[in-house]
Amino acid sequence: MNDVEIEEFCLLAQKTATQAGRLLETNRTTEFDISKKGRINLVTEMDLRSEKLIVESILAKFPDHQILAEEKGVLGGKGPVRWIIDPLDGTTNYAHGYRFYCVSIGIEVRGTVVAGTVYDPVTEECFWAIKNHGAYLNERRIQVSSETVLGDSLVSTGFSYDESQITANLEHFSRVIYETRAIRRDGAAALDLCYVACGRFDGFWELTLHPWDVAAGLLIVQEAGGSITRLDGSPCDIDDQEFLATNGKIHSALSRLLSR
Ligand code: IPD
Ligand code: CA
Ligand code: CA
Numbered sequence: 682m683n684d685v686e687i688e689e690f691c692l693l694a695q696k697t698a699t700q701a702g703r704l705l706e707t708n709r710t711t712e713f714d715i716s717k718k719g720r721i722n723l724v725t726e727m728d729l730r731s732e733k734l735i736v737e738s739i740l741a742k743f744p745d746h747q748i749l750a751e752e753k754g755v756l757g758g759k760g761p762v763r764w765i766i767d768p769l770d771g772t773t774n775y776a777h778g779y780r781f782y783c784v785s786i787g788i789e790v791r792g793t794v795v796a797g798t799v800y801d802p803v804t805e806e807c808f809w810a811i812k813n814h815g816a817y818l819n820e821r822r823i824q825v826s827s828e829t830v831l832g833d834s835l836v837s838t839g840f841s842y843d844e845s846q847i848t849a850n851l852e853h854f855s856r857v858i859y860e861t862r863a864i865r866r867d868g869a870a871a872l873d874l875c876y877v878a879c880g881r882f883d884g885f886w887e888l889t890l891h892p893w894d895v896a897a898g899l900l901i902v903q904e905a906g907g908s909i910t911r912l913d914g915s916p917c918d919i920d921d922q923e924f925l926a927t928n929g930k931i932h933s934a935l936s937r938l939l940s941r
Pocket of ligand 1: 767769770771772773839840841842867868869870871887889890894
């Protein structure tokens with residue numbers, strides 16, 4: 682796959698994420714069906730409509746590409762390119778009218794994420810990156826913060842729908858809150874990662890995430906100069922569940938706290 686082809690994929694990801702995001706924002710205050718995948722795990726009609734729009738526009742152009750989409754699973758053909766889609770990251774927020782949510786699309790070629798985009802329809806911010814070519818917020822190149830002191834850092838986390846994991850993260854939370862300036866829990870992992878990439882957060886961690894939550898966001902953090910690992914500092918890939926993403930400078934201090 683050459684750079685021109687990857688750029689073409691990335692442009693399509695940005696275009697379709699923007700269209701899906703606008704569809705979500707336009708319908709935010711309409712009545713839409715909500716069902717449950719678990720006691721606290723919602724799926725709305727809008728998750729499905731957003732995913733359908735994205736999948737159809739990718740397959741119309743690239744029918745042999747593989748797709749991993751959160752709601753419908755494995756779709757598409759058998760080619761070397763795989764699109765990893767979270768059609769609405771932050772479903773709980775969306776369902777409650779809390780306007781922190783996004784659309785996330787990562788693009789993998791033969792198992793390596795080469796491009797990704799995360800679109801926030803509330804702020805109209807499109808975060809994107811191409812491997813080895815940097816990370817951007819709309820047209821502007823972005824980089825992680827320069828904060829070196831954990832005690833002066835703003836960090837963020839998320840809590841799993843798997844309720845057996847909540848206590849473990851509450852323990853992390855209660856330790857980290859005394860060693861940082863503050864913790865946020867905003868409820869959309871893909872956007873949390875982009876906030877690390879553009880320096881709004883100095884770090885983010887979560888214990889139970891899926892490839893569609895992180896495929897785009899992890900690349901965007903890396904291309905913005907940040908570090909991504911498991912909580913204990915060991916290397917991660919999108920098939921892991923736990924992630925620590927930081928500006929790099931507070932990484933080992935935060936990792937030490939989270940590995941206790
Ligand atoms: C969820 C959000 C949330 C995170 C959960 C994810 P969804 O994704 O990213 O912030 O804490 O672990 O599953 O269900 O809104 O796409
Ligand atoms: Ca998600
Ligand atoms: Ca989702």
